[in-house]
Structures are given as structure tokens and as C-alpha cells.
Amino acid sequence: MAKATRDKIGRSIFLSLFLYALPILLMFLYLSITGQKPWLKKANAATEQTK
């Protein structure tokens, strides 16, 4: 692979990792602002089922 291409791809990897994480970060930001904890609902439902 050409060095210029390799460098360009290398730089883009960090930006890509940020883009992959962005919707997850935004979701947790939204949930913390609105005070929602949907994972607790799931945990409670699982506990109810095992009773």
C-alpha cells in the first residue's frame, strides 16, 4: 500500500472509532438528561419472571 494512502487511512481510524461510539455516547447523554434508566426495567422484568 502507498505510504500516503496508509497514513490517510491511519488518521481516519481514530475518527471512525469516534463515529462508531458517537450514537452510543449521545444515547447515554440523552438518557442521563431525561433521567431514564431503561436497563433497570429489563432487570426488574427478569427478576419478576424468576419469582
Place this chain on the structure above:
Amino acid sequence: MGKFLQLILDSFHGNGLVIFMIALGIVEFSFGLYKGKWSKNERTLDIICFIIPRLVVRPAIAYFGLKLLPVVLPGYKGYFSWVPFFWGCLIIAVADDLTQYWYHRLHHEVRFMWRFHRTHHSAPYMGMAMASRQNLIYTFFFSQIYLTTALVYLGLGPAALVVGGIKGTITTLAHSSIPWDKPFYQIKWLNPIAWVLERLISTPATHHAHHADTHGDGVGFYKGNFGNMFFLWDIIFGTAHISRKYPEKYGISHYESDEWYAQFLWPIFKSKIPGSELAADGPAVREEADAPAGHHLQPVLQSRETGAEVAIS
């Protein structure tokens, strides 16, 4: 309403998309959009590429999803089912399409990978006939499919179906020989919508430019425009070219109709066309003598005599 939409997209993602592609293909044919370029060899390749992956790759993915994931990630089935639907859609859309952007881009920029993707570019026409045209190995290692299957296992199934339906529609329409985006450029009051649309998703204009047999003439741009559902990745990574024009010619300038079986199953079967990239002694990336820019960022020829790679300046 949400469940109703999900049901529609669920059904569309299965057989619906296939029916949509066949219907669109019939419209394209009735308008004569293939212009007599669909030879027996091209026809055989296109039809096989349309059918076989649905018989081979889908069962493989089902196997991966049902058999391997519970072994690799035991106890994690539905672990993230609490993720709200909207956010699940956004997570899947980015994970799936950004992975496909890189999978696609690397096949153009990494020399040894090009021949696995060449089959998709060899078609001298655009349309439903060539939309599924891929080498079997390229299809089998379609990395984002496995990523999406894993996310479905983890509990993001409904979101994956919705995103899959939307993505399938956008990529199908971007490959179509019907330039549905043209009115957005021609009608003045639609221009602002066009500006957003062509930067956000793949359109016939931007994706056809990627399939042009020329590069750098103001329209053709096969060294970029790699985005599938989102064109936004090309904008972000600097690989975008927007001209609002459609190329005159598609395919690979030096293409000489390699046998359908060689295109579908290279490197298992090799092309008998002398000098072809798919021939047993062919170059990894072939360049035209009068066109130093080819389907690669650093054009390289492989010497027939020595097997050594020779960079073209």
C-alpha cells in the same frame, strides 16, 4: 404505528426487496436503459450473483447467528434489548454502514483486495441487473452483515430490520439506471433538498460517478464516493465528489468480458483473457498506458516475466 412500520419493513427486508429489485429491473428494461450491453456472459454473471448469495450467504449468516454466537457470547442473548428503538436504529445504521464504507474503500485502496471487488465494477451499465454483482468471496466476507447479526443477537433485532429495509432501498435506488434525483437538481425550489440529500445519502449521480470508467474528468470518480447508505462518510473522510452529472460510460476501461465463472469465483477460477487482472498471470491492478490513473491510488503492474511489482509513475 411503530409496529405497523416495523411489520412493513420486516417483510420488505426479506422478499420485498427482491420483488422491488425485479420490478425496478423490468421498468429499466422497458425503457431500454441497458442499451444492448447485456451480453450472454454479463447476463449469466448478473443472474448467478443475484441468486447464489441468497442461497449460500444467508444460510451461512443464519448459522453464524444461531449456532456460533451463543457459544462465543453465552448469556448475552438480548442483553441490550433495553436500548430504545430510535437509538438502536442509529447505533445499527452507523455500525453497519460505516463498516461497509471501510470494507468498500479498502477494496479500492489495498492492491490485493481490488480483484475481489472488480466484478462489481466490470459491468458496463448501471441498474438492477448489476446491483448484486459481486465476487462470491467479497460477498461472503461482507463484514458488516456479521456485525449486524451479532447486534441482533444482543437484542437490537427490530432496529436492524428497519435500518436494513431503509438501507436496501437507498442502495438499490443509487444503483438504478433511473435518475430519480435529477428533478431535485433541475427544479429550483427543490435545490436545497438536493443539497442535503446528496450529502446525506447515496444518489444515482454520486454512486454512478463511482461506477464511471473515467476518473477526474469532472464527472467520473471511481477513487471515491464509497458510501453505500450514507454519503456522509465520503464528506467526512474527504473522498466525496458531487457534480450532479451522470457519466457517459460505466465499468472498467480495459474490461474485455472475463468469463462469468472467473469473475464470480476468482481466485478459484481464472480468466482466459490475456492481461486481465483475473488471468493466472495477470497484474493485480491493470492500468491503461494512456491513463495513469486507474482503479487504485498507487497504480501497480506486475511484470509478466519476473512476477515483481512495478509502480507506474
